[in-house]
Each structure stands twice: as C-alpha cells, then as structure tokens.
Amino acid sequence: MYRRTFLTGLAGLAISGPAAAQMMHDMGNMTGHDAHNMMPMAGNKLVLPEGQPLRELPRLMNQASEAGLFKARLAAEPGLVRFAEGLDTPVLLYNGGNPVIEAHEGDRIEINFKNGIPGEPTTVHWHGMPVPADQDGSPMEPVVSGSERIYAFDLPEGSAASYWFHPHPHGLTAAQVYRGLAGIFLVKPKSDPIPxxxxxxxxxxxxxxxxxxxxxxxxxxxxxxxxxxxxxxxxxxxxxxxxxxxxxxxxxxxxxxxxxxxxxxxxxxxxxxxxxxxxxxxxxxxxxxxxxxxxxxxxxxxxxxxxxxxxxxxxxxxxxxxxxxxxxxxxxxxxxxxxxxxxxxAPAMPPVPVKLRTIESLAKPTVTRRLVLTESMKGMEMEFLINGATFDMTRVDEVSKVGQVELWEIVNQADMDHPFHVHGTQFQIAEHEKDGQVTKPSYRAWKDTVNVVAGETVRILLRQNLPGPRMYHCHILEHEDLGMMGTVDVQA
Structure with missing residues (x-):
C-alpha cells in the first residue's frame, strides 16, 4: 500500500483488540505529563549519567546440586530503577533485574516461574531455543497474575548460542517488554573454539x-x-x-x-x-x-x-x-x-580460530509457503497482517510435519521493515530478493529472526523437530500485538 493512502486516517486512528485494552489501561493511569507524551515523540531533556563502568547483568543462580541440571526460581514483579539522579522509575523486572541464565548443551532446565504482575497475565518465551511447544511461553498458555508454573526442557547437543527470554502474552507483550522484562539465556558448548x-x-x-x-x-x-x-x-x-x-x-x-x-x-x-x-x-x-x-x-x-x-x-x-x-x-x-x-x-592473545564449526545445509525443501506482510486500515482501525489476516489464537494458519524441510517466502508489501521471527527452531537464509535482484548470504548461519526490508522477499529454509503449535510474527512488538502473527501446527 502507498504511504500517502495509509496516513490519511491518522487523525482519527483507532486501535482495536487486546492492544486497545492495554492502551486504555495505560491512558487511565496517565498523569498530565503522560498525556503530553501521547503527542508524537516530543522528547525530553532529562539527563542520564554516562561513562560509568560497564556492569555485568546479574546471574540467576543454579539451585540444583546435581550435575547436568539447572534449577531456579524466576519471578516477574514490579520494581523501581533509578535511571536518573533522584528519580525512581516504576518498572517490571525478573528477580529484581535482567538476569542471565547460563547452562550447557545436554543440561536439563527447570524454572519455577511466578507471575507477580498485578492484574496481568504473562508468559516466559525462550526466544530462539529448541524447547517443546508447551514450554515455549506462547500466548496460548498464559500464566495468570499471582500464579506459578514450571518450565522444563532439555538442551540438545548443538544448541549452544546466545538466546534471550521475554514475555509473550497476546496484546500485552510490547508493554511488558518496554517496562523492563527481558533476560539473557546463554547455552554454552562442551568445547568452545573461542579462546x-x-x-x-x-x-x-x-x-x-x-x-x-x-x-x-x-x-x-x-x-x-x-x-x-x-x-x-x-x-x-x-x-x-x-x-x-x-x-x-x-x-x-x-x-x-x-x-x-x-x-x-x-x-x-x-x-x-x-x-x-x-x-x-x-x-x-x-x-x-x-x-x-x-x-x-x-x-x-x-x-x-x-x-x-x-x-x-x-x-x-x-x-x-x-x-x-x-x-x-x-x-x-x-x-x-x-x-x-x-x-x-595486554598479554599475548591467541588468534581468532580460522574454523569455528560446520553447519550442514538443510536438505531440499518438500513444501513451500508464502507469507505476505501488509498494513491495513479497516475503517478507522489499524491492522498489521500476514496473508491478509490478523492473529487469532483459535485459528491454525499453516500445518507442518516434524522433520519436514520447508522453504518459506516472507514477502514484505508494507511500508517499513519487519523483523520476522519463527518459534521453536532455527532457520537458514536462502536468499534475499528486491526489485528483481537476488542476493545470496555470504556465509551460512542459523537464525531465528531475519529483517525483511520494505519491498523485499526473504526466503528461508527451516525444519521443526518438535511437534505442537508454533508462532511466527513480526518482532516489532507493537505490530505483533496488533495482529502480525500466525500459528503453524507441527504434527508428529
């Protein structure tokens, strides 16, 4: 769609669905200064301190004594952070901060999670990690306010990577993340080639x-x-x-x-x-x-x-x-x-290794899917769509099979870039195409998120190795909340 067409409705723009409920909640708690900030990006002059020594993020301690088991408690709760001198900012935090979980390939993970956010459901999505569908923290399995659940999964061989975790309740994801909920999950290999x-x-x-x-x-x-x-x-x-x-x-x-x-x-x-x-x-x-x-x-x-x-x-x-x-x-x-x-x-440092590991190319795909990203004005309501539809938790958009190699074409017909994320697996980028020009990646890598430039088609190869429903969506979180998300049901 053309930008000039899309912008004609901005003055009376309305937002529907769960995101509207969250926005009304936020507006109901606004101060006069908050209302001023509803205007476009006014920007304030508040000065934050700079140049302080880089601090490490806190580590989530392993409570298990058994080798190969990582066990801990994690809570999402309100807190206060002092970003500027003399001012405390209300935020949401995991265990009072943004913790780092560190484990190794082959470990068993058991996280006892508590939702301490007043009046809001939440989840913990283990972004990029190869976890079972019922442990993935999808919006279909919310943890209601005040309740607990255990996330339990094994880290397979070859899963060493830099992952992170964040909330994924439909319609509330964006607000819970910008209010502070995020953490790091490092999976280390048994033998690391990096010195x-x-x-x-x-x-x-x-x-x-x-x-x-x-x-x-x-x-x-x-x-x-x-x-x-x-x-x-x-x-x-x-x-x-x-x-x-x-x-x-x-x-x-x-x-x-x-x-x-x-x-x-x-x-x-x-x-x-x-x-x-x-x-x-x-x-x-x-x-x-x-x-x-x-x-x-x-x-x-x-x-x-x-x-x-x-x-x-x-x-x-x-x-x-x-x-x-x-x-x-x-x-x-x-x-x-x-x-x-x-x-x-510094003391003499070893050189960067010439070879880090081998990544086998995925086999020839047996299925091709085409996912088209668009923006729409429906009356005076704004929507972000995949294949012409907004997200519906009761609908299955695609059906796949465990172990089946697929080629996905993500076609961005919207006016801006959309970073595209697939749950439950890592994929390989096959090629980018824009304005008739096709480019191949200069190196092979595993990815779970790829930026799709406006007007571009990105083709990815993927294989889901675990059954169950998996999300795919834009990782501009407001767009996810406003509907740019779908479900693929992976069948055994």
Whole structure:
C-alpha cells in the first residue's frame, strides 16, 4: 500500500483488540505529563549519567546440586530503577533485574516461574531455543497474575548460542517488554573454539522513554504504528557505559537487541570487528565486518580487537527502516559503549580460530509457503497482517510435519521493515530478493529472526523437530500485538 493512502486516517486512528485494552489501561493511569507524551515523540531533556563502568547483568543462580541440571526460581514483579539522579522509575523486572541464565548443551532446565504482575497475565518465551511447544511461553498458555508454573526442557547437543527470554502474552507483550522484562539465556558448548582469554561479555540493548518526573510514559499512536522507540539507548541498563581494556586485547562481545522496535546499524570506531556468531550460535568461519545491522530480537557474537590506545566507541549510523507519520527518531550519532584502551599492552592473545564449526545445509525443501506482510486500515482501525489476516489464537494458519524441510517466502508489501521471527527452531537464509535482484548470504548461519526490508522477499529454509503449535510474527512488538502473527501446527 502507498504511504500517502495509509496516513490519511491518522487523525482519527483507532486501535482495536487486546492492544486497545492495554492502551486504555495505560491512558487511565496517565498523569498530565503522560498525556503530553501521547503527542508524537516530543522528547525530553532529562539527563542520564554516562561513562560509568560497564556492569555485568546479574546471574540467576543454579539451585540444583546435581550435575547436568539447572534449577531456579524466576519471578516477574514490579520494581523501581533509578535511571536518573533522584528519580525512581516504576518498572517490571525478573528477580529484581535482567538476569542471565547460563547452562550447557545436554543440561536439563527447570524454572519455577511466578507471575507477580498485578492484574496481568504473562508468559516466559525462550526466544530462539529448541524447547517443546508447551514450554515455549506462547500466548496460548498464559500464566495468570499471582500464579506459578514450571518450565522444563532439555538442551540438545548443538544448541549452544546466545538466546534471550521475554514475555509473550497476546496484546500485552510490547508493554511488558518496554517496562523492563527481558533476560539473557546463554547455552554454552562442551568445547568452545573461542579462546577463553577473550572473555565473554554480554551487551543487552534496551531503550527507555522517561519523563522528567521519572515515570515511564504510556505508548502513543505513533508507537503503535511504528513500534515504540525510546529517547535513551541503554546497555545493560546504563547509558554509554565504559569498558576498560588493554592495548592489543581481544574481547568476545555478545550483542542482544532487546528493544521493542529499534534498529541498530553499528560501527566500532578505532577497533576491528570480526563476526563469529548469530542468533543460533557460531558461524562456520569468522567474517571481518566494518558495520552491521541488528534488528529487534537479533543477536550477534563479535570478536573486537582493541589495538590502538585511546578511545574506541560503539556508535550508531543512520538507517532508513521506514517511518509512518511525524516524530521519526534520529538514529545516527549515538554512542552506545565507550572502550578506554590503555597504553599498557595486554598479554599475548591467541588468534581468532580460522574454523569455528560446520553447519550442514538443510536438505531440499518438500513444501513451500508464502507469507505476505501488509498494513491495513479497516475503517478507522489499524491492522498489521500476514496473508491478509490478523492473529487469532483459535485459528491454525499453516500445518507442518516434524522433520519436514520447508522453504518459506516472507514477502514484505508494507511500508517499513519487519523483523520476522519463527518459534521453536532455527532457520537458514536462502536468499534475499528486491526489485528483481537476488542476493545470496555470504556465509551460512542459523537464525531465528531475519529483517525483511520494505519491498523485499526473504526466503528461508527451516525444519521443526518438535511437534505442537508454533508462532511466527513480526518482532516489532507493537505490530505483533496488533495482529502480525500466525500459528503453524507441527504434527508428529
């Protein structure tokens, strides 16, 4: 559809379904300042501290004494965070923060989860992880407020990767994530080809919109159309934290885009980046990169070499992902992380391995599916659709079989980029096509989220190895809440 047609209805735009209920809830609790922030992206001048030492995210402790078992309690609850001096911001947190779970291939996982969010259902979705369908935290299995459930699953061989977890209740996902609910799940291999001398540093990107009184304003109409983009980008909950490194040091950095809707086109000034991993773990061989794009929900693993004394900054470049209406945020020129490189040289570091692992190409597909992403105005209501339909929890959109290799064509006929995520498996990107030009990936990788540029078709190869219903959706979370999601029933 054409942008000029779509924007004619903005003045009287209405939102229907669960997202409308959440928005009315938010508006009912608004202060006068909140109401001001319903206007498009006014932006405030609240200053957040910068340059503090990068802090590690808290670890979720293993309560099991038995080898091969990770057992813990996890609670989603309201909390307070002091982002700016003298101001406490009400948020939602897991165990009081954004915890990291670390386990190994072959481990058994048992998480006793409690929903402590007043008046709202929630789930825990183990994003990208090969878990059984009934343990995946889908919107079909909500955990009601005040209740508990156990998530239990095994980590198969070959599943080592950088995963994360977040809520997935239909219509409430976007709000619960931007209010703070996200965590990291690291699955380690039994033998890691990346030298231990590089360390293993988690960088979780979130963004924050905070009013001058410290409150978190409700989402506005522009947020629902474009996805909520905050005024401040945080790394492990901090604005532009500092990382101390020595000259010649190499660091393994895991980058997680845990924002609702922000796209990061990243460059490391005064440092060299080598890509070694994506959503589904290590790639086959390292690839030197000057910059990279990290869409919502995507992850990468980098080896960064800090060879020159001074300052190395992880910065953002401009990226045009499509924006409807006023208030387009400035994407370029942000500094997300500053590495301070000392004159003192680091101990000799081993080189980056030439070979990381072997990724076998999936077999020839036996089924082809075509999923078309569009936007629509239905009367004065806005919808985001897949194959002309919005999400319905009672409907099965596609039927598949365990072990069946499929080719999915994701066709973006909308006005903006849509990062496309499939539950329950990792896929391989076969090709991108836009304006009649076809491009193949320059390296083979496992992915669970791929950005589909406006006007582009992306073809992916996938195979589901576990039965049950699985979601597929846009990972701009507001678009997911507004219907850009479907269900594939994987039959044994």
């Amino acid at each position: 231990a001398e590089y360390g293993d540093t988690v960088l979780m990107f979130t963004d924050l919109r905070i009013a001058e009184d410290g409150s978190m304003p409700a989402s506005n109409m522009m947020d629902l159309m474009n996805g909520r983009v905050g005024d401040h980008v945080l790394v492990n909950g901090q604005k532009n934290p500092a990382l101390a490194v020595a000259k010649g040091e190499k660091r393994r950095l895991r980058l997680f885009n845990a924002t609702n809707a922000r796209f990061f086109r990243l460059k490391f000034e005064n440092a060299a980046m080598v890509l070694v991993g994506t959503d589904g773990g290590l790639i086959e061989a390292p690839v030197a990169v000057d910059e990279l794009l990290l869409a919502p929900a995507e992850r990468v693993e980098l080896i960064v070499s800090f060879d020159k004394p001074g300052t190395a900054r992880l910065t953002t470049l401009d990226y045009e992902r499509g924006w409807m209406g006023p208030g387009k945020p400035e994407e370029a020129g942000m500094t997300l992380l500053t590495a301070n490189i000392s004159e003192k040289p």
